[in-house]
Amino acid sequence: MTFQVLYAHTPSQRRLSSNMKESVKDYLNMKANRKMIQQKLQESTGKIITLQDLTNITKNDQSKTENLDNCLKILKTKYGAHAAVLRDVDNNFRGLFIQTPAMKSTMNAFPEFLAVDATYKLLKIGLPVFLIIVEDGNCQTEIVGVCILASEDRQSFTWFLETFKSENPAWINVKCIMTDKDLHEREVIKNCFPNVNLIICVFHTLKIFYREISCQKMGITPSQRTLSLELIQKLVYAKTDDDYEKYMQGLKDSVPRTVYEYFMKNWHNTKDEWNLGKNYFKNSFLNNTNNRLESINAKLKSVINKNSPLEHFINSLFTIISSLETERDHKAVYGILKKPVDMFPEDSDERKYFKLLTREASKHVLREIRISEQIRSITVSADGYYIITDSRGSTKTTVSSCNCVMYDAMILPCKHIFALRRHLHVELFDRMLVNHRWTMDYYKGKQRTL
Numbered sequence: 001m002t003f004q005v006l007y008a009h010t011p012s013q014r015r016l017s018s019n020m021k022e023s024v025k026d027y028l029n030m031k032a033n034r035k036m037i038q039q040k041l042q043e044s045t046g047k048i049i050t051l052q053d054l055t056n057i058t059k060n061d062q063s064k065t066e067n068l069d070n071c072l073k074i075l076k077t078k079y080g081a082h083a084a085v086l087r088d089v090d091n092n093f094r095g096l097f098i099q100t101p102a103m104k105s106t107m108n109a110f111p112e113f114l115a116v117d118a119t120y121k122l123l124k125i126g127l128p129v130f131l132i133i134v135e136d137g138n139c140q141t142e143i144v145g146v147c148i149l150a151s152e153d154r155q156s157f158t159w160f161l162e163t164f165k166s167e168n169p170a171w172i173n174v175k176c177i178m179t180d181k182d183l184h185e186r187e188v189i190k191n192c193f194p195n196v197n198l199i200i201c202v203f204h205t206l207k208i209f210y211r212e213i214s215c216q217k218m219g220i221t222p223s224q225r226t227l228s229l230e231l232i233q234k235l236v237y238a239k240t241d242d243d244y245e246k247y248m249q250g251l252k253d254s255v256p257r258t259v260y261e262y263f264m265k266n267w268h269n270t271k272d273e274w275n276l277g278k279n280y281f282k283n284s285f286l287n288n289t290n291n292r293l294e295s296i297n298a299k300l301k302s303v304i305n306k307n308s309p310l311e312h313f314i315n316s317l318f319t320i321i322s323s324l325e326t327e328r329d330h331k332a333v334y335g336i337l338k339k340p341v342d343m344f345p346e347d348s349d350e351r352k353y354f355k356l357l358t359r360e361a362s363k364h365v366l367r368e369i370r371i372s373e374q375i376r377s378i379t380v381s382a383d384g385y386y387i388i389t390d391s392r393g394s395t396k397t398t399v400s401s402c403n404c405v406m407y408d409a410m411i412l413p414c415k416h417i418f419a420l421r422r423h424l425h426v427e428l429f430d431r432m433l434v435n436h437r438w439t440m441d442y443y444k445g446k447q448r449t450l
Contacts, residue, residue, distance in 0.1 A: 008048050016053075020045070024057050068093060071310050079318050084163050086149075086156065095156055097163045098146040098314075102325065102448055104168060107144040109446035110134045110437060111170040112411075113285050114144075115178040116189075117201075118152075119297040122304050123313055128152060129300075130160065133292055135285050137443040138335065139360035140328050141292040143321060144168075148310075157185055161192040175283035178290060180204035181274075197282045200274045201290040205236060218258045228255040232263065237276050240393060244275060281409040296324070329449040335359050336450065349428035356431060361438035364412055369428060372418035388416045399426055400433060411435035 008014075016024070020041070027037050034054050041049045068085070075081040075098060082104075086095035113135050118128040132145035145168075147160045165171040176197040179185055181204060189198055209232050215225055231251045238244040248268075252260055272279040276288060304316040335358070344351035353365045377389040385396040395404045397416040406414040413433040421428050436442045444450040 014048055014050070014053055016041070016045070016047075016049075016057075021057050024054060028054065028057075068096075068310070071314055074311065074314060079314075082167065084167075086159050086163075092150075094150045095159055096148045097160060097167075098148075099144070099164075099167055100321075103142075103144045105446070105448075106136065106142045107134060107168045108170045109442075110136045110142070111168070111173040112175045112283055112437065113178075113287065114174055114176070115287070115290055115293050116185075117180065117290050117293040117297070119300060121306050122300060123148065123308060123310065126307075129313075131293055131296060132164065133296065135287070135292070136328075137361065137437050137439070137446070138332065138358040139285070140331065141296065141324075142328065143296065143324070146317065152185070154188055157188045158192065161188060165192065176285075178284070178287060180290070181208055197279075197284065198273055199280055199284060199288075201288070202236060202274070202276060203289045203291075205274045206233065209233075212262065213259055218256065218262070220256045220259065224256050224259075228259045231255060236274060239277055241277065244271070244277065278403075278405055278408065281405045283411070284409050286406075286409045296320075299324070325448065329447075332443075332447045333449055336444070352429040353434075356434065356440065357438050358440050358443050361412065361434075364406075364410060365434075368406065368413065368415040369418050372415035372422065375415060375419035378420060378423050386420050388419060390415075399424065400430070412438060 024037060024041070028034075034051055037054060038049050038051060041047070072083050072085070075083045079100060081098050081100045084097040085093070086097075088094050111134065115133050116130065118130045120126075120128050122129055127148050127150055130145075130147040130149065131143055132147075133141050134144050136142055145164050147164075149156045149160060171193070174193055174196055176199065177189055177193060178199050178201055179189065181200050186198065189196075209229060213220075213225060213228055213232070215222060218225070218228075220228070228251075231247055231254065234247045235244060235251065238247055251263065267274065271277075274280070280288070299320050300317070303320050304313055308316065344354060350366055350369060353369070354362050356362075357365060375388060375390050379387045379389075381387050381396065385398065388395050388397050395402055395416050397403075397420050399417065399421050401407065402414050402416045404414050404416055406412070407417070412435065413430075417433065418428055420426075431439075
């Protein structure tokens with residue numbers, strides 16, 4: 001082996017220039033293949049470059065001391081974001097709340113439904129990152145708050161929600177909040193938002209049942225576990241109180257005592273928070289899982305390196321936020337520019353709703369008009385309401401309100417209202433039936449780019 005070969009492998013000869021290191025960081029931040037980067041560098045520089053050299057470049061960059069003040073400066077100057085910091089009596093960092101003016105504006109415009117969830121292992125310091133999202137007037141997901149907490153204790157979580165409230169006066173219009181079943185979080189939410197419909201993501205509900213009702217924890221056999229989970233799943237999806245009571249009796253009669261006692265202690269008294277019956281869906285916009293948040297969390301993890309320093313996390317976070325906002329904005333603009341297919345006569349009720357509402361909201365209403373034609377059973381109750389019966393049961397309906405799931409969830413006219421109006425020869429179109437959040441005019445006035 002010649003001296004020149006040995007010399008080429010020494011650290012001094014493998015060292016890259018500052019500009020080249022910055023280029024490498026850019027490639028790595030874009031998740032480029034390390035072996036392809038290695039080959040490109042060797043071809044362009046003529047140097048021996050190892051994969052460890054590439055790793056060291058990122059390590060050296062991440063080894064900079066976490067500087068909260070610098071991160072706050074970046075949030076304010078680079079992203080125009082408001083940041084609130086929680087510190088303990090010894091001035092130790094306990095939490096960081098982040099919200100941009102665009103997030104605040106969206107929260108003010110569409111506050112009725114919130115979903116809250118945390119994702120983990122994004123930060124080098126191992127802290128959970130909480131996101132709050134809303135659903136806009138075109139059924140699109142928007143982030144309206146981000147919070148990093150050093151501890152998920154009651155005091156810190158209370159600070160998070162109270163800070164969110166203080167920055168967003170529209171919190172008083174929140175009607176429904178979805179979370180997972182963390183006891184401390186839910187109790188704090190109930191205290192901070194005392195009048196909301198607090199519901200649990202059905203995916204998390206079933207996940208908890210599968211985790212907690214195990215042979216080892218409950219002292220049961222595999223067949224007993226299978227039967228218990230089957231009955232509890234029926235309880236989760238029971239649509240009426242009668243169905244729920246029927247499955248409850250089956251649970252009491254059929255499953256081991258340990259399972260029944262666990263269910264009664266931890267779940268039965270909070271039935272409306274996880275059972276997909278009528279009360280669950282009130283003001284939920286028909287959301288029953290946190291899939292909207294899970295999708296965003298997956299995008300965060302695809303861009304933000306695991307265990308990132310705070311500054312890297314912030315920059316990567318806003319890369320994702322910018323990308324999401326661009327996609328939402330494009331969809332909003334495209335929905336305005338694209339001329340829809342003329343499916344309905346000019347003076348028809350369907351066309352009037354189509355022109356009044358956003359594209360996604362109009363899909364809900366037009367579907368309800370279509371299926372309302374199948375309803376035949378309409379009777380009058382003693383208290384003056386109309387009782388409308390279909391394959392899913394009976395509802396109490398007037399020409400402007402209904403107690404069905406669709407109406408309570410969406411604040412939009414349902415098939416029962418349309419069926420009754422048709423039965424009474426009342427015009428189907430009435431803009432007073434529609435909550436303003438779903439109208440195209442309101443959406444244009446509140447969407448970022450319209």
